[in-house]
Amino acid sequence: MTKTQDTPASPRTTSLPTVNARIYPRSGLDILSREEVARLRDASRGGMHDLLRRCTLAVLTTGSTSDDPRAAQELYPDFDIEVRQQDRGLRIDLKNAPAIAFVDGEIIRGVAELLAAVVRDLVYTAIELAPEYADELGTSAGVTDAVFRLLRNASVLQPADPNLVVCWGGHSINRDEYQYTKDVGYELGLRGLDICTGCGPGAMKGPMKGATIAHAKQRQRRPRYIGITEPGIIAAESPNPIVNQLVIMPDIEKRLESFVRLGHGIIVFPGGVGTAEEILYLLGILLREENAQLPFPLILTGPVASAPYFEQIDKFIRLTLGEAATARYEIIVGDPEKVARQMAAGIRKVREYRLDQKDSFYFNWSLDVPLEFQQPFQPTHEAMAALDLHHGRKPHELAADLRRAFSGIVAGNVKEDGMRRIEEFGPFQIHGDTDMMESLDALLRAFVEQRRMKISGDYKPCYEVIA
Template sequence: MPQGAAVQIPVSTLPTVDAQIYPKGGLDILSREEVARLRDASGGMHDLLRRCALAVLTSGSASDDPRAAQELYPDFDIQVNQQDRGMRIDLLNAPAMAFVDGQIIRGVAELLFAVVRDLAYTAIELGPEYEADLETTAGITDAVFRLLRNARVLHPTDPNLVVCWGGHSIGREEYVYTKQVGYELGLRGLDICTGCGPGAMKGPMKGATIAHAKQRRRRTRYIGITEPGIIAAESPNPIVNHLVIMPDIEKRLEAFVRMAHGIIVFPGGVGTAEEILYLLGILLREENAGRRFPLILTGPTGAAPYFEQIDRFIRLTLGDAAAELYEIVVADPATVAQHMAAGIRKVREQRVEQKDSFFFNWAMHVPLAFQQPFAPTHEAMAALDLHHGRKPHELAADLRRAFSGIVAGNVKEDGLRRIEAYGPFEIHGDPDIMQALDALLRAFVEQRRMKIAGDYKPCYRVVT
């Protein structure tokens, strides 16, 4: 065999482990109803629990196919048991990579407990009987708050949380750059929150760990916020020490905005474009005029054309006013961190002046159109109104949905099945918007920003 050649291990020989683990801290007990729902395999939460648990047990996986881990570990199962003096989690045929000398890795165990905690809470607090509470803007925002509070990630400390967005499929140069930015942020005492996966979601955390160690900061936060459709395709990276699973992409996006004191955007694909459009659509609302919210788009020198194309697309669709809401910094990690730290100081001043909390941005208005879950069916994608003449925040909402549908078709199991059954989504709109959208998506494909490995077959068709 040539030196350095990959060794293909037959699926049947992948090592597995059976284990019993006992959660500690924040997940010592569950109600009988919560346990019953987590164990219910006929329309209950058990299948979702199994898929999310398998994702964290394969933390660090290089695949972005949500079905890959299930195919590698088809016999894996998890059972949650309530006992007289606490609870026990039974793992059957679990990936051996999550264990060392028969003991589960502590960080992996914490992520596993977070999965059980969030799914148990969601099953009860956001179940069908509470649908009426989720039909208003205030009700949805309160649900997001309660989910984050239950996960114990809302800390009433000085503002210092930077959300970092960017692609899971990026090149080496861009990944190294995200680490450099994270390092500069960490030196300035800033904590990191990302989508919890690989690539630009891992790099800032990795850089910050070194800086935090140099500054002897021991109480550090590396928060990963995901949702069930994403976590199976993007397993949490090993640095995440606070994992939160929101019930859908819209609540995940709102959680980012409510928790962030500033946001940095690295190069990425359709998921990153979705996040940018979501945030700009909110900031363009009249109700949010004057809100302090530093937003920086940054990458290495080679990423300059990427941001130029993003900037052109935003100006064409949402107008120059949207472009005034962000700053583009190329190849200068220290400047990015300095500007972000300065922006967060202004956020603190405004929160103090307006008596708003440091840990949850209650004052930011998020309209219902940005909160309601979007099911990316072929009919819904074709019905999106991508035409000029609409208010910028309304067009941003539908553009966000278009990119969300493409994300689903790329990496989410339900989306993959729809594409396999009915072919690619069709997206309609004004010719110049469609041409710009098509050019942007083609660039993502050419730059290999859609998938980590393998040839990419588009899940969409732009109709001009």
């Protein structure tokens, strides 16, 4: 139920229409005890209020193509949110909310569900990952348990046959690449496979859009289009409209672990630094001896014109992580049907392995994720300069630091805190062995030339690569 009232545009805005509204969540947040509601209300009014406001604004502008986290705030500077207590649940009050989220005075149902997910995840995180959990979060098993609880609270853990494909790729891709992601999503959907992405535009939207048609053809009643994000990303990349289950993890590391614990296979489309970060994260884990026998289908794919992109990624991986890393993935170019067939076959092996190991279908407990891949990395200038990017290290250890390097560049590109650091102190400096830095620099230059760093506008690098 929604109650709305039109409001005049603020003189500071570009006269975009806004409304005041009261939202009564229909699911997820309406079956709560009075104590739980009071805790939610108090947390939303405290130190996390600004974060709640920014993430809520992101979902209310769902479908936005901007990747500047400050754009929506500048367009709707007077927007605010308050979580209020009701006898049996919550009421969400919105002030000067974007009118595009409403139709004839009613909030769009999908937007209302994403709004409820924002409140649920941000406040649940504030409660469940409070200081009293610090000791638990200092161990690998403790972090994994926290990830499990967050996903369970979001109701995305379903005891069904393995069928969830995680799709990674850039938010800034060209039209041919976007169409290709839709074609692959269509082929996946025809085979009864659901989609999980980072929830934003580009390669995160395309597979979901393609799968919706296939799922409709197959009369699949409850397809899942899961979007997993984190507060720093969602403010820059609003969820795409197809996402029907949104999860906001507290940081990038828990977001990445969610993907590999929840998904049964991963497809990587062309992307930029964020996609490279994801590839290095997964390879770093799969290269550990503890995961050597674990089946985990990983396919890198794109249209024929994107072949040079994957050649360069493959060359960088061979130089840094060695030939063994290439055995953990397959590159398929220009063949959506083959991608879907290979992924479906890989997921059948995952099912057999889980049955043999008596592991759950809905959460990959068997995967060993070390603490160095779980601890949040704060991309300060000092931390970026201190990364150990040299040969002679174990592949999974080098992968962890390479992942952090790309994570820092992502922060400098699209996360508000990272952008502020760059504006104040200048570009991050990344040091390492000469051949590694030359390869890294060539890869990053290619991302810039192919316009994979930003959706629009001229890109000014937030980094300097120093041999």
